[in-house]
Amino acid sequence: MSDYQTIVIGAGPAGTAVAYPLAAKQRVLVIERDLFGGTCPNRGCDPKKMLYSAIETKLLANHMQGFGLSGEPQINWPDLMAFKRAYTSQIPVGTQRGLTSAGITTIHDAPTFIDAHTLQIAGEKVTTDNIVIATGQTPRALDISGHQWAKTSTDFLDLDQLPNRITFIGGGYISFELANIAAVAGAKVTLIHHNDRPLKAFPQDLVDALINQMTAIGIDVKLETTPTEIQQSSGHFTVQTSNGAIESDLVINATGRIPNLAGLNLSDIGVLTDEHGIQVNDHLKTTVENVYAIGDVVSRREPKLTPVAGFEGAYVAQSILGSTTAPIHYPVIPTIVFGTEKLAQVGVSVNTALAQPDVYTVEHLDVTHWYTYNRIKDPTAQALVVKDAAHNVVGIASLSSVADELINTFVDQLTPTGSPIYAYPTPASDLSYFA
Structure with missing residues (x-):
């Protein structure tokens, strides 16, 4: 008998999303060689959004100068960083504690494949029925002097x-x-x-x-x-x-970022990779039958985002447990840039629509005079709406202070059934916690 039924390599959003559902019915091991919780909550989207909260507030206050507000708030960087650290400092311990509380064994070390069912960890060999690789990405080094x-x-x-x-x-x-x-x-x-x-x-x-x-x-x-x-x-x-x-x-x-594959020895066991990550089929299986890959480490066309990683983790858990045999089907995936204003899009992209004018039309809307944007004095709010031949809205892109809220509304409209993927981090992406 194997030591574990499933070993998950990586304790980020993808790895934890697959580990928790499996833990109720299997012996599960999660291995993390860096910070438990992964990139997003420790050094990615979550801390970025913590810092952005003060930046967003200052920008909104600037818009309202002369419309009931006077005096611009100032950013105190040490205080803002302390605010961020109060959050991130809890993530690794909290994540590992949560896994352990669910009956999942955890190891803080770097594993190496011996064969498709065996890993070497801290000088010892551990066997398993299934392996899920969820090691994410790492920053790409500059190829210049200095x-x-x-x-x-x-x-x-x-x-x-x-x-x-x-x-x-x-x-x-x-x-x-x-x-x-x-x-x-x-x-x-x-x-x-x-x-x-x-x-x-x-x-x-x-x-x-x-x-x-x-x-x-x-x-x-x-x-x-x-x-x-x-x-x-x-x-x-x-x-x-x-x-x-x-x-x-x-x-x-x-x-940019590159797949985090160092030290795994994937080529030795026949797992194929390319410059974008691990190659998988439509069941997220690698070229080795019992080895899966999920999250940002995967070579795929879908955006490499935290909610997508979680979606894939939940799917692979169902697949391993036998509760689904269907290939993975992604709903519409919103993407967002938190800039001076938020730039977001979902559904059929404007770039796709412009390349197929016989199939789609694109309408450019200046919405600064609409009530919502006028109320917050959003100076350049605008949207591009993509419609199909039947005049149905099939995609939207927006630049505004509240583009995150707008884009999630369209996620609901464009995902009539199944589990929607919301822009993250936003209030809508917290909805799963209410379940």
């Missing part, structure tokens, strides 16, 4: 003091969100991106509008600018680029 001077989002989210000058390298979610936080908190911020199309999954009109907002609050957005070297001198840094030098007190590398 790359060692660049820090990551993990470092930014735990700064004791906010530096005067910060340079963000990359044009994705992380750069845009953290650059906004830093600038509103008082830093002089530069964001560089190697081409002219950052946040390329979103409609260009709305991305351009977001960049205009960022520029208005002092963020220097440099597109078509490639970093070539980072130089360090007396604690300060110079980022050499294709368009000149940028002086900085802190350089953040946010050029």
Whole structure:
């Protein structure tokens, strides 16, 4: 008999989502080599949103100046960081305690595959019927001279003091969100991106509008600018680029993330991977029958987001227990950038619609005069609505202070049955806790 019926590698949102349902009927082991709880609650979306709460409040207060408010609030970075740490400091211990309370065995170590049913952990061999890999992603290193001077989002989210000058390298979610936080908190911020199309999954009109907002609050957005070297001198840094030098007190590398596969020896047991992660079929099984992969470590076209990871974990638990044999079916998945305003979309994307004008139409709405946006004096609120040939709304993208609330309303409309996936973290994403 195997030591365990299922071993889960990774104790983040994906790993815990599969472990808990299994624990009632199986012997389950969860292995975590880093922080229990994973990236999102420890050094990702949750702490980012904790910091963003004060930033969002300041931005909303700025909108209301002269409309009943006078005097702008100021960000106290040490107090804000203490607020964040009060939350994140509890996550690893709390997560491990919760797993243990559910009867799940936990080990804090790095496992290595011996074969499809055997792992080596802390010098000992452990056997199992099923293995679920949920190891997530890790920041991609810069491939330039002086790359060692660049820090990551993990470092930014735990700064004791906010530096005067910060340079963000990359044009994705992380750069845009953290650059906004830093600038509103008082830093002089530069964001560089190697081409002219950052946040390329979103409609260009709305991305351009977001960049205009960022520029208005002092963020220097440099597109078509490639970093070539980072130089360090007396604690300060110079980022050499294709368009000149940028002086900085802190350089953040946010050029993307790669699958966290180091040390697992997957190729030795026949699990196929590519640059995007572990290859799986429509049952989230790898090329080895009893080995599954879920969450951000998977190579798939769906966005790599916390609620998607949890959705996959719940599905694999049902699959292992035999309560479903159907392939996984993803509902509509909302995506959101928490910037100077929130940029969100769900359903058929505007980019897809514009590429198929015989199938879809796109309507651009300026909604600043609508009651909700006028009430909060949202200066640039707008939406792009995608309709099919029958004039049904099949997708929407929005840039506004309340785009998260709007997008979750459309999630409900576009998910008539099954379990919806809400933008995270938002009030709607907390609904499962009421069950």
